[in-house]
Amino acid sequence: MVRILVHLCRGERQKRVTELHLHFEKAPKGKVPFIEYQEKLIGDSTLILEMFEEKEGIDLDRGLTASDRAISLAFRRMLKENDYWGIVYLRYSVPENWEIYRKIIATIIYPEVPPSEWEPKVEEFGEKIRNQMYGHGLSRHSSSEICQIINADFQALSDFLADKPFFMGERPTTLDATAYASIGNVIKPPFKSPIVDYVAKLDNLCQYYERMKKEFFSEI
Numbered sequence: 001m002v003r004i005l006v007h008l009c010r011g012e013r014q015k016r017v018t019e020l021h022l023h024f025e026k027a028p029k030g031k032v033p034f035i036e037y038q039e040k041l042i043g044d045s046t047l048i049l050e051m052f053e054e055k056e057g058i059d060l061d062r063g064l065t066a067s068d069r070a071i072s073l074a075f076r077r078m079l080k081e082n083d084y085w086g087i088v089y090l091r092y093s094v095p096e097n098w099e100i101y102r103k104i105i106a107t108i109i110y111p112e113v114p115p116s117e118w119e120p121k122v123e124e125f126g127e128k129i130r131n132q133m134y135g136h137g138l139s140r141h142s143s144s145e146i147c148q149i150i151n152a153d154f155q156a157l158s159d160f161l162a163d164k165p166f167f168m169g170e171r172p173t174t175l176d177a178t179a180y181a182s183i184g185n186v187i188k189p190p191f192k193s194p195i196v197d198y199v200a201k202l203d204n205l206c207q208y209y210e211r212m213k214k215e216f217f218s219e220i
């Protein structure tokens with residue numbers, strides 16, 4: 001999603017979005033992503049996209065009917081408000097995965113800082129995120145219930161995609177930006193989980209992921 005936002009901004013603004021995107025201390029809502037637009041900091045990826053639509057006339061969902069827009073919004077909210085926490089669970093709550101993920105966080109947020117300095121900060125960050133997950137409610141369930149909940153959402157996504165090239169039909173829309181990132185996080189993470197095992201067997205989602213990657217992110 002950050003990449004989509006970067007692409008929507010142009011020139012100098014594009015550079016600023018890339019520079020800003022990991023600066024939690026500047027984030028207006030304490031979360032990333034956020035952008036600077038007309039000298040104002042704006043947080044939350046969905047609100048940013050809606051702002052681009054209103055102020056710049058960039059509508060990734062042009063041509064969709066009101067009913068299609070409603071379906072797209074419902075799936076995006078499912079991915080961002082429910083499955084996002086499933087991805088957090090994979091990264092932060094499974095001890096073997098946290099061992100791997102904490103080093104990934106350190107490389108991104110604290111490059112060139114020795115472990116003795118980043119470890120306490122990353123552990124504190126991890127604790128904060130685990131508390132958020134408890135507040136959301138997902139981590140109050142057992143591991144098998146969490147997998148059941150998250151797998152059912154990805155199954156719904158797979159059933160809805162069926163054999164279409166993109167989620168809403170012949171061309172990519174906002175839902176593809178959200179879905180691509182979410183699918184990638186559960187079929188490609190360096191983690192083991194029944195969620196990863198389940199989603200990696202949903203062939204149409206895996207093929208869709210590779211298709212999107214080739215078309216839009218081939219430079220990675």
Ligand SMILES: N[C@@H](CCC(=O)N[C@@H](CS)C(=O)NCC(=O)O)C(=O)O
Pocket residue numbers: 030031032033043044045046080128132
């Ligand atoms: N709904 C928000 C979610 C943003 C979000 O949860 N960001 C996470 C990282 S992916 C974050 O900044 N967490 C740090 C924190 O909560 O302190 C959006 O789509 O922008």
